[in-house]
Amino acid sequence: MGGQIGVIADSPQQIRDNLVKVVVYYQQLNYEQIEEEPSLTEIDVISNMGGLIGLWVGFSVCTLAEFFELFVDVLFFMVRQCLSKARKSASASGYTNPYSGKGSPIFIGQTTSKL
Numbered sequence: 001m002g003g004q005i006g007v008i009a010d011s012p013q014q015i016r017d018n019l020v021k022v023v024v025y026y027q028q029l030n031y032e033q034i035e036e037e038p039s040l041t042e043i044d045v046i047s048n049m050g051g052l053i054g055l056w057v058g059f060s061v062c063t064l065a066e067f068f069e070l071f072v073d074v075l076f077f078m079v080r081q082c083l084s085k086a087r088k089s090a091s092a093s094g095y096t097n098p099y100s101g102k103g104s105p106i107f108i109g110q111t112t113s114k115l
Contacts, residue, residue: 009015040048 009018
């Protein structure tokens with residue numbers, strides 16, 4: 001087979017018997033061209049990502065501020081609790097703090113008045 005041409009048909013009659021004619025008919029001779037365009041350009045995508053990053057950073061800064069405020073509130077609450085316990089234990093032992101009065105420059109306490 002190397003270099004030899006193979007014989008497909010030996011006679012014209014054999015060629016005529018094995019010949020196939022294909023005819024293709026189109027219903028319409030027009031075509032439809034579909035073009036796709038991106039809904040967002042590269043600039044739009046980058047802009048949207050930047051906006052979302054700014055939004056999440058803003059949320060995280062607000063959250064950090066809220067946690068800081070919570071920490072300060074809890075700290076003040078604990079200090080007030082410790083001071084009230086110290087006053088109760090001091091009054092139980094008979095000691096009176098000279099700075100616990102309303103006229104004291106470092107008065108720490110809450111007063112209520114009836115209206």
